Amino acid sequence: NAGVTQTPKFQVLKTGQSMTLQCAQDMNHNSMYWYRQDPGMGLRLIYYSASEGTTDKGEVPNGYNVSRLNKREFSLRLESAAPSQTSVYFCASREWTGNTEAFFGQGTRLTVV
Amino acid sequence: AQSVTQLGSHVSVSEGALVLLRCNYSSSVPPYLFWYVQYPNQGLQLLLKYTTGATLVKGINGFEAEFKKSETSFHLTKPSAHMSDAAEYFCAVSAGAQKLVFGQGTRLTINP
Numbered sequence: 001n002a003g004v005t006q007t008p009k010f011q012v013l014k015t016g017q018s019m020t021l022q023c024a025q026d027m028n029h030n031s032m033y034w035y036r037q038d039p040g041m042g043l044r045l046i047y048y049s050a051s052e053g054t055t056d057k058g059e060v061p062n063g064y065n066v067s068r069l070n071k072r073e074f075s076l077r078l079e080s081a082a083p084s085q086t087s088v089y090f091c092a093s094r095e096w097t098g099n100t101e102a103f104f105g106q107g108t109r110l111t112v113v
Numbered sequence: 114a115q116s117v118t119q120l121g122s123h124v125s126v127s128e129g130a131l132v133l134l135r136c137n138y139s140s141s142v143p144p145y146l147f148w149y150v151q152y153p154n155q156g157l158q159l160l161l162k163y164t165t166g167a168t169l170v171k172g173i174n175g176f177e178a179e180f181k182k183s184e185t186s187f188h189l190t191k192p193s194a195h196m197s198d199a200a201e202y203f204c205a206v207s208a209g210a211q212k213l214v215f216g217q218g219t220r221l222t223i224n225p
Binding site: 004031033035040041042043044045048050056058059090092094096098099101102104105106107 | 119122145147155156157158159162164165203205207208211212213214215216217218
């Protein structure tokens with residue numbers, strides 16, 4: 001069972017470049033999430049998708065866009081990367097109901113120079 | 114809107130001592146509460162969760178947490194720390210909408 005798979009695992013970008021972080025889950029979950037993790041800041045929610053076809057902003061959406069391509073896949077796009085977006089990005093998924101646990105990918109370590 | 118505050122970004126205890134990691138939440142509706150653990154260079158995994166019913170919740174690796182509505186708290190405890198418990202711990206709340214909001218995290222260090 002793969003669970004939640006994120007690609008790539010590591011990436012270095014130059015300021016102004018664009019890239020898409022990919023996330024796929026094989027657990028038939030309805031809800032998917034993108035977080036960023038920075039030292040001392042915990043995990044901050046960027047965007048989430050409660051179900052296929054819907055997306056909503058989280059705490060820190062500026063500079064990012066998302067696409068819920070289908071039930072399995074939820075991608076995060078940086079249109080013009082900035083050094084402030086240097087972070088570790090985690091994708092997660094869970095069932096529809098709020099009392100279920102979220103399952104996390106292994107993370108993408110992104111450095112913007 | 115919901116939020117989580119974890120008191121203490123870094124906690125250090127001796128091996129065999131009590132572990133206490135503090136979490137307070139804010140929610141306008143009955144919350145669902147979670148504790149996750151993150152080992153270095155890994156994703157997060159669930160330790161335990163509170164949904165409804167019994168307020169004392171037991172999780173993996175000997176951890177437990179008690180939901181106290183009057184104090185809006187969900188503190189994590191373990192009677193006797195082990196070296197393998199060294200990790201970062203996150204408290205999270207889910208209430209109403211599908212958002213899942215995390216606290217700032219607490220790094221637990223175990224001294225031999």
